[in-house]
Amino acid sequence: MTTFTPANHGVHPAIEEERSRQIFDEGYGSSHDRGHARELLAAATAYEAAAGYLESHQQLVSMGPPRIWPWAAEHWKPSTPDRMREKAGALALAAIDELGRELDH
Numbered sequence: 001m002t003t004f005t006p007a008n009h010g011v012h013p014a015i016e017e018e019r020s021r022q023i024f025d026e027g028y029g030s031s032h033d034r035g036h037a038r039e040l041l042a043a044a045t046a047y048e049a050a051a052g053y054l055e056s057h058q059q060l061v062s063m064g065p066p067r068i069w070p071w072a073a074e075h076w077k078p079s080t081p082d083r084m085r086e087k088a089g090a091l092a093l094a095a096i097d098e099l100g101r102e103l104d105h
Contacts (some may be wrong), residue, residue: 014082015089022090033098039070040095046075046086 011019021031033040044070065076079086 011093012089014086015093018086019090019093022094028094030097030101033094034101035098037095037102040091040098042068042070043085044088044091044095044105046076047078047091050058051084051088054078054084055081 046066049066049068064073069076077087
């Protein structure tokens with residue numbers, strides 16, 4: 001299987017940078033992601049939805065992560081819409097890579 005990489009799919013540089021940060025700074029690489037494709041997709045969706053809401057309403061309700069958020073609340077880190085989209089894109093890349101590994105097995 002060809003591993004999904006930002007370079008071979010024309011990914012925006014900010015998303016590529018965020019995915020690299022997740023892997024190298026946070027330790028969330030393929031071994032960590034194994035078996036978590038659905039959670040990664042849910043997290044990407046949560047960040048994208050929050051970015052859209054923030055753009056429309058100019059504020060986020062500070063009641064914690066959305067219900068779709070798959071992990072503990074302390075891992076929910078909203079910020080600007082652009083930054084949340086970078087996180088969403090990077091999480092989607094991780095999910096795509098993991099789904100590819102699942103299909104190979």
